[in-house]
Amino acid sequence: MKPVKLFTTILLVACVSVTGCSFLNGGKSGGAETKIPTYQGWTTVNLKDIGTMQIPPTMEVQTPEYLKKLEASVQNDPAKLVKVQKENAMGLSFNAIICQTKGINDSGKEPAKDTKFAKAVFSIIPVQTKVPSYGKPIGLNEAQIKEFGDITKESIMKNNEFLGTNLKFLKWEPMKSEIINGVECLHIAYERQLGNEPSVLIDRYIFFDKDRLFTFETAYRSTEKEYWHGKDQDISNIVNTINMGAKPAQK
16 A cells, blocks of 8 residues: 555545445454443444444434425525535535434524534545555554645645635644554544634544545534533543444334
């Protein structure tokens, strides 16, 4: 695998905001099976027939009905309509599972300014260049990870241009390799702000598997950080519950 070629090929799609894979049940590290954490009171979410994850009781899976109502509610606001349509198109393009603050599905409107709000998005992204199998070492050294991080940063900034010229990126954490349940992934974190609205803190994890990538991203307002990292509802724990190969829960 030539890292530079890999970067240029996959970053075009991997940095936007599945079946038939040979997944390990929970991943392996050094040949040992890894136990996936579960959290009492959390809801199990199916990941498009490839596994499961859990979300805290403060969140729910975004429904197609909500998206239709949301688009209808902003028909008279061109800027908001473009934003909603763009985000909906991204979700469909990358086979995304989107989770949001519980109760928003029922409203059918954008969250009010006094509504606590966060998202957790799991995306399935096909790529043309072969990448390491899920659970195998990614094989990038420190310099290559930095290069991957720089290109990721540029792509994120470009793909968020539809939010408008008032968008600012306030802070970036360098990309780094992390082990989640025995599986290596790449993690980047950043903070962005739109106009005078509260800034948003975002963490993105990228997992590799043969001819596809899996990205998992959490986003929440910086002013609500303590709430979203509170006891029994810490959204940082969602990534730990991702269980590739788990049997989807029955409806």
